[in-house]
Amino acid sequence: MKNDHAVAEILAAYRLPERIPFGVELAPVMFRVSYRGGRWEDDGLVPFGPVPVNPASTALQFAQQAFEGMKAYRSASDRPMLFRPNLNWRRFARSAKRLRMPVVPAALFAEALSSVTSSLARFIPGGRGQSLYLRPTLFGLDPHFAVKGSDNFVFLVLASPSDAYYSEPIRVMVERVNCRAAAGGTGAEKVGGNYGASLLANENCVAHGFDQSLWLDPASRQNIEELSAMNFMAVIDGALHTPALSGSLLEGVTRASLLTLATHLGIETTERVMPVDELLDDIEAGRCTELFACGTGAIVAPIGTIGEADGRKLDLPEVNRMSLQLREALLDIQQGKSVDTFGWTVDATDLEGLTRYIEAPQRP
Numbered sequence: 001m002k003n004d005h006a007v008a009e010i011l012a013a014y015r016l017p018e019r020i021p022f023g024v025e026l027a028p029v030m031f032r033v034s035y036r037g038g039r040w041e042d043d044g045l046v047p048f049g050p051v052p053v054n055p056a057s058t059a060l061q062f063a064q065q066a067f068e069g070m071k072a073y074r075s076a077s078d079r080p081m082l083f084r085p086n087l088n089w090r091r092f093a094r095s096a097k098r099l100r101m102p103v104v105p106a107a108l109f110a111e112a113l114s115s116v117t118s119s120l121a122r123f124i125p126g127g128r129g130q131s132l133y134l135r136p137t138l139f140g141l142d143p144h145f146a147v148k149g150s151d152n153f154v155f156l157v158l159a160s161p162s163d164a165y166y167s168e169p170i171r172v173m174v175e176r177v178n179c180r181a182a183a184g185g186t187g188a189e190k191v192g193g194n195y196g197a198s199l200l201a202n203e204n205c206v207a208h209g210f211d212q213s214l215w216l217d218p219a220s221r222q223n224i225e226e227l228s229a230m231n232f233m234a235v236i237d238g239a240l241h242t243p244a245l246s247g248s249l250l251e252g253v254t255r256a257s258l259l260t261l262a263t264h265l266g267i268e269t270t271e272r273v274m275p276v277d278e279l280l281d282d283i284e285a286g287r288c289t290e291l292f293a294c295g296t297g298a299i300v301a302p303i304g305t306i307g308e309a310d311g312r313k314l315d316l317p318e319v320n321r322m323s324l325q326l327r328e329a330l331l332d333i334q335q336g337k338s339v340d341t342f343g344w345t346v347d348a349t350d351l352e353g354l355t356r357y358i359e360a361p362q363r364p
């Protein structure tokens with residue numbers, strides 16, 4: 001292919017920087033596909049760099065954009081392993097449909113992931129929690145101000161060799177004014193527009209001495225939904241509680257995996273409507289002992305403090321008990337340190353196997 005030579009040269013010259021904080025270092029190659037006239041036209045692996053985007057494109061003017069976040073880990077046998085990529089593909093398809101974009105076929109999604117991951121395999125750091133973070137992205141190209149979608153799109157898979165995202169216990173502020181998503185809106189899809197809607201509130205909570213917003217449901221503003229990029233979990237009377245899927249919060253792969261793992265470890269789990277004031281009462285009463293957030297990037301991020309814009313704050317008595325147990329159990333599977341009894345990991349270099357894995361309709 002036409003880019004092979006340039007890509008080979010760039011990879012030969014590439015060196016991992018000494019420090020690779022999460023999501024900062026961008027890999028020197030990416031996978032690029034165009035969608036034109038109803039057909040996907042695959043440019044394959046190309047040097048990482050700007051793609052031409054018309055300033056009037058629907059991506060920029062109407063946020064016609066969707067993305068995914070996933071990780072390839074270096075396994076004990078040095079193979080780059082993807083974690084449950086079938087769930088990312090399904091969610092990417094849902095997000096694309098919701099924004100009136102074409103669904104990237106499973107085989108193309110698999111090829112893009114396999115190609116990027118295989119080419120960068122030797123740059124995947126192998127330390128605890130280190131990975132190659134992958135960012136499939138799809139957006140509309142057509143330039144017009146008429147409120148309709150595009151007919152032409154670009155699909156990219158970007159990558160970032162990353163250190164474990166380790167966070168000190170975070171402080172969350174209950175967001176009682178803004179919402180990140182509307183009922184019937186796009187909160188259940190992974191789209192850039194949801195993030196745009198969350199940026200101001202997050203800055204506001206930093207100004208109040210917190211780290212991140214804790215979002216409530218858009219209809220009643222009483223029930224906990226999630227953080228801006230992570231799902232929310234609480235340990236109450238020793239059981240694991242998380243907000244049930246509401247249609248306006250994102251169904252995280254990490255959330256689903258932790259619920260399964262917890263059950264497997266003998267921990268009781270409950271998905272339910274979680275009124276925030278009831279949770280605050282449970283913390284004060286000593287029934288709720290631990291809070292944490294979860295997502296692909298951080299895996300598990302303990303929450304040390306929950307509070308309000310008026311300065312009221314509650315500290316959690318425990319920060320790294322169940323959250324650490326679940327984080328370690330999940331990482332052991334992701335990094336091939338324990339037996340993958342759930343069949344959650346798949347070799348990214350085996351394109352046929354990966355395609356079958358992603359396409360399988362009945363895979364949980």
Ligand SMILES: *Cc1c(COP(=O)(O)O)cnc(C)c1O
Binds near residue numbers: 190
């Ligand atoms: C990506 C994301 C999550 C976490 O999902 P994972 O699949 O676990 O990475 C949670 N909430 C929002 C809003 C997200 O965008």
